[in-house]
Amino acid sequence: MKSADPELTGGGNRFRIIDLIRRLGPIARVEIVERTNLSPATVSAITGGLIEDGLVTASHVEGGEPSGRGRPRVMLQLQAGILHAVGVKLSLGRISVAVTDFAGRAVHSLVLPVRLDRQPAETIADLVEDGVRQCVSDAGLRLEAISGLGIGIPGVIDASAGRSHWSPVFGHAVVNFAAMIERRLSLPTQIENDANLAALAESWFGRAQDLADFAVVTAEDTIGMGLLLGGRLHRGAHGIGAEFGHVKVEVDGALCRCGQRGCLDTVASGWALSRNPELLERAGDMLGLALANLMNVLNLPRIILTGSVLTSQELVANRLEAALDRFMLPTLREATEIVRHEWGDEMWARGAASLVLRRLYGEPP
Amino acid sequence: MKSADPELTGGGNRFRIIDLIRRLGPIARVEIVERTNLSPATVSAITGGLIEDGLVTASHVEGGEPSGRGRPRVMLQLQAGILHAVGVKLSLGRISVAVTDFAGRAVHSLVLPVRLDRQPAETIADLVEDGVRQCVSDAGLRLEAISGLGIGIPGVIDASAGRSHWSPVFGHAVVNFAAMIERRLSLPTQIENDANLAALAESWFGRAQDLADFAVVTAEDTIGMGLLLGGRLHRGAHGIGAEFGHVKVEVDGALCRCGQRGCLDTVASGWALSRNPELLERAGDMLGLALANLMNVLNLPRIILTGSVLTSQELVANRLEAALDRFMLPTLREATEIVRHEWGDEMWARGAASLVLRRLYGEPP
DNA sequence: GGTGATTTGTTCACGCTCCAAAGAAACGCG
DNA sequence: CGCGTTTCTTTGGAGCGTGAACAAATCACC
Incomplete structure (x- = not known):
């Protein structure tokens, strides 16, 4: 380790510029300067340097506004086809896979509709392997052309160690899923909590590209939250998200999959609602209270x-917002904007792929 | 603004070195290198450069271990007397003031035991002015020798704007207290939420000097929390902490000073307990539940x-810890260490002074 | 008491990243 | 065809940091 300078500064601006070119499509250098x-x-x-490295191409295609006077702008864009990443999302009911190009756009995606609960981890790894090979091949690529693999998993995931400590998919066993996949596909593999991934994706190509601090709440099978704080994914002690x-919303409530009682997950997750539809009334209230306190x-x-729970169940989402209005301090509530964003399977998998892309862009953190 | 480099990198290492010298007393250059x-x-x-600027002095006083072989170490320490700061803490029942030297050590401190609630802000500013003048004079200094003033205040404080949006001391009025003090003393003045200040102080000279992420919970008159995330004080949107x-612990609970119902403050703060001692039993449970969820x-x-509520009421603190054991996910609970730290008035005021010292050290953030 | 090993601190030449300023390129306009 | 305009490149230099060689101050040991 050299210290702070070469890493932070060094790659920093290079990363920022690659990222700008990715976000703002064909863009002129002047605009990057601004x-x-x-x-x-x-x-x-x-x-x-980027052009020399083959990561970026220049073209004289006109971009729009500047009235035509003066030297015409040279537009830069990512050489999207040069590198590819694969993203995978594990849910209880399916495996989603997407192959993305260097700009994070999905080149091809597929969904394997298989139930994963109670399957041994090795079997799940086999399924992921099959899905990835299939998707890569469908995309017209060979596995060697893939730079890396990102996998989103619900539960307590230690991203730096590549292990699941608890997950609805894997249960309480500590599973080094990243290693299991690397063994099968010989590709650098990272795993991450699915909600963290959603947060990353929102800041990468979603509804929070302008913010360094925000939260994503996901309510599907499972309730999750991803936090971006100071521009970085918040992982707590030991890299666990x-x-x-x-979070406990009822002392002595129903028994949760995690082994404790009264978890938010038991009253507002898709898993709970599918088994006990009359919870729907209270689900939004509970979610809202827990969120307001946070x-x-x-x-x-x-x-x-x-x-799906928040984007297709109007009742839940409306009650959630009402609870925020009621329980947050008014000064703070005014400063907080609530956005609903419907995600498809492909979006999840793209988020997972962005894990890989960050590395390819040479992220400074 | 130049970009990222000159500010972040530039002062960064200088700041780190000043900070190391402050923390580790007389210290040799080799150790700084390590x-x-x-x-x-x-x-x-x-x-x-630091020696040339007069901020640091070198001396040949022996520091200890290294067996005596080789060229003897030259020990460096801060020239503590060169600059001074003043810290102030406002509580409902008193104003604490401390004058510190450049290393953050208290040179002199005093407490004005006055009740502040329902006093107009201008009167409180007058009291602070008197306290500061007195304390500076008692320390044998003149006001011109003070580099700045830091003030800790409970409530919703917008530190960047210098305003209180709500506070048990000032009520709901928006009060630009920093400006009011600057007008009286002609010293650069910063205000900050008192719990944020406690967090800063713990990382500056307390029990979290080794960590970049931690929380401080303060329970005195008022319940507060300061968060250090990624080495930086967490302030939310609009700089409000x-x-x-x-946080709401009872739907439709007692009416809180903030105007809402069921706040943690109504069941666990010193203010509430002093009026309603039988709350003591539940105070720790409620605190623990809210904290566990967070x-x-x-x-x-x-x-x-x-x-005082947490350090002198064993019952509350014990129940709090029990609630954490019960409500946190075991995996996460194991990774979390609980420390009790008793603070005196002087410690609070030193924390406030450290606001000023950060600037004097040329903090990069 | 000289000699060499040991540890600490400094000097020097160089690399990297960035910038300000001047110059070059590529166009529309009259 | 020159001229202003806008975009991009080149040039020279500043700031910060490094590795490697060097200088300094001591102890160990014969």
């Missing part, structure tokens, strides 16, 4: 609601 | 408990 506050000299040098689904402390400028 | 992973050349250059005291999400490696 948005980054870097000097033209620096932008010229860095983009020159936020477990919003296991937001009274964290006071984030935006909360993004995703997952 | 602890920062900077090169000897860099440390030599930066410390040379964490409001742990107004920690299930944030999963921090350490929680520091401070404030």
